Amino acid sequence: DAGVTQSPTHLIKTRGQQVTLRCSPKSGHDTVSWYQQALGQGPQFIFQYYEEEERQRGNFPDRFSGHQYPNYSSELNVNALLLGDSALYLCASSPWDNYYGYTFGSGTRLTVV
């Protein structure tokens, strides 16, 4: 049974560009959350998608946007990249009620130069 799959694994972008990260949730999970983890820090919540809508959002600017498809897969888009956006981006999936906790993917390492 495949867990959470993220692509790409690594990415280098130039300041001002736009980037799209992708996530396929674990089988049976319908909720997808995105987290940003800066070096040496704990992950910070960006937003969560359920039934193709943004259910909850953390303290991130509108440059960060997302989408969820009918098959529950999700995308994270970041516009006008800043050097400070360099981080590990983690996708997590769960059933809608989170009773059994979250399953995380291996992450996408984004470097902005």
Add this chain to the structure above:
Amino acid sequence: KQEVTQIPAALSVPEGENLVLNCSFTDSAIYNLQWFRQDPGKGLTSLLLIQSSQREQTSGRLNASLDKSSGRSTLYIAASQPGDSATYLCAVSNFGNEKLTFGTGTRLTIIP
């Protein structure tokens, strides 16, 4: 606003020792608490999940406890091994707020 703290930030112990990692949180109205392991540059692996109604959970050499009233959780690792070296993160979710709030982690090094 929920805040999660993990102490110590780093810990080194000789192989074979038992050890305890600490996690504290400010809002006791939690839904559940999860302990994760993270190897350098990698994603998170879930170790243990404790529901708000539970006091502890065990998996192999790992035991996690939860004391909601004091806002604390501990992760006990028995008979540590070099393969246990990693960063350990705890995270809580609150009722009506599905996001996870993480601590900054404890970086554990087991010395052979």
